[in-house]
Amino acid sequence: MACPYAKDDKRICIIGAGPAGVSAMYHFAQMANFPEMVCYDKQGRWGGMWNYTWRTGTDKYGEPCFNAMYKRLQINSPKEVLEFPDYSYREHFGRRVPSYLYRGEMLDYMEGRWTDNSRCDLRQFIRFGTAVRHVAFDDESGNFKVTVNDLEKGSYHEETFTHVIVAVGLYNHxxxxxxxxxxxxxxxxxxxxxxxxxxxxxxxxxxxxxxxxxxxxxxxxxxxxxxxxxxxxxxxxxxxxxxxxxxxxxxxxxxxxxxxxxxxxxxxxxxxxxxxCTGYNSIYPFMENRLRITCKSTLYLKDVYKGCLYMPQGDNRLFYVGAVRGLVGLSLIDCLAAWTARYINEQTLEKQVSEDEMRAYVDKWMTKAMGIREHADIVTYQCELMADLAKSSGYGMQYTLSLPLFLEWIKHRNDDAWTYRDHQFTSMYTGD
Known part of the structure; x- marks a missing residue:
């Protein structure tokens, strides 16, 4: 099914077709009208790091292989804290399933939402096998110049966009x-x-x-x-x-x-x-120097409003979705993607926010994040951030109800890290 584009001059570049990038497309597509969007991904299918490959080092094109999934991997937090408010596990699987799904099952669930619950086929917006090589902001025109590389053909070309959403995740370098x-x-x-x-x-x-x-x-x-x-x-x-x-x-x-x-x-x-198992460095080599997040990824990022809007450059039209670290994972990514799509389509409360107000917001959340170390404090903090995003965008407040489940999960891990996945939780939405 084709989606209706809004009749305006916005054109959105989305870099990465993993959970963050596809969630942004999903939330755009749920609107009555939305801007033109193009998503680029180096892989041949969506899902980002959730795709398993036997390859390590480099892929068939000689590109760095960023897939970090391994055989028999199970999610390390219960699926109930990652359940989409508009697409339940019951709706997808047709039955009750264990709380700790395997990688392939979790990816299948996400794909079900992106296909069965989307108003249109999101794949039509994705250019697979295409790497973004450079993103620059043109101060004169106020647009972004994006250089892309078709890996199969070996060709390069430049496209122009009014907005850029960087959704490549954290697990790259x-x-x-x-x-x-x-x-x-x-x-x-x-x-x-x-x-x-x-x-x-x-x-x-x-x-x-x-x-x-x-x-x-x-x-x-x-x-x-x-x-x-x-x-x-x-x-x-x-x-x-x-x-x-x-x-x-x-x-x-x-x-x-x-x-x-x-x-x-x-x-x-x-x-x-x-x-x-020493983590990753957050590096964005394809971004123009002045457009890059350079600080270490933490619970909240300096100069990033609402956890995703990059303030220093780009005329408030550059977004990093999924660049903050934490424990609530896919839920926070979905909230950030929803806020970003609604902000770009002028459907959030922040239609007119001054730079001073934005910086005060960033300072508040960075100050709150200082000194947080315990898992219970991390999930509490990020549930508060999701509530703030939901209040502004009108989407995702249900996610905050997962806090008691998170705290119970933390207790299970503390009691026995070997057997915590044996526990079963109950869906907040269906009672399963």
Whole structure:
């Protein structure tokens, strides 16, 4: 089904057809009329990082392979806190399903919303196999010049847009800290982005560097796949979780010497592989320097109004959707995408907001985020942010009802990080 374009001069560039980019298209398409939009994605299908591939390093075009999903991956928060208010799991699956879905099931659910619940076929707006090479803002015309590369044809061309939505996510450029002697290590070294199958580490002693969500999950996968032992090295503080005997938190790492790793507590052991679960750097190399977010991704970003509108340059027509970190994931992304679409289509409360008011808003949320470390405080903060976005855009207030479920999930993880996925939650919308 074709969608009705609004008869105005807006033309929207959306970079990335993952959850953030497609959610923005979805919310545009739900409006009676909306601007022309074009979405670019290097992959051959939508879904972004939720697509699994056996490839690591580079794809078939020689482009960096950003897919970080691995076999048998389950979501690490219950699906009930990620349920779309306008498209339930019951509606999609036709039955009650477990709270902790596998990657493919979660992607299938998102695709169901994007297709079955959309007013039109969103794929018509996506140019697959196309990389955005450069985005610049023309001060004279007030428009963005976007250079794109058709990867199949090898051709380049430039297009003009009035607005740009950067929706490439956070998990693109691995952070790999240096350790003394790591270059002499005789085993395998990889980043979590290239982790694909836990069976590769059967009968091995593995050092996982980083004890946040990805480090914990990969440690469990290695042991479930037949690993001998996992050491969790961390930089700052130990996790609050109870671990099985085969997973040992060891704290800071001093150095490597061939097969042996030395820890700051004086202990050491020989290991077979090292997996860096040390996060990602938020880098946007295709953006003109003055249009880039340069600060480290945190709960709230400097110079970004409502968590997505980039204030320093671009005449309030440049948006970064999904650039903030946190625990509420897809829910916050959906709220940010909805606010962005409505703001561009002049359907939010912020029709006339001064720069001083915008900066006061940013300062308020950055101040609130300072010092937040505990998971319960993070989800509370981000539920408050979603409520603020929903109040302005008229969409997403239901998401804030998930706070009690988040807090219960955190308690389950703290009680037993090995078995927390055995719990079942109830949908806020259908009661399943």
């Amino acid at each position: 691995p952070c790999l800290p240096e350790f003394p002697g790591i270059d002499s290590f005789e085993g395998r070294v990889l980043h979590a982005r290239d982790f694909r199958d836990d069976f590769e580490f059967r009968n091995q002693k593995v050092l996982v560097i980083g004890n946040a969500m990805s480090g914990q999950d990969i440690a469990f996968h290695i042991m479930k796949g037949g690993g001998q032992k996992v050491y969790l090295g961390y930089k700052n503080v130990p996790s609050p979780y109870k671990w099985p005997e085969t997973i040992v938190e060891k704290g800071p790492i001093s150095c490597f010497n061939r097969r042996r790793v030395q820890f700051a507590d004086g202990s050491s052991d020989e290991i077979d592989s090292v997996v860096f």
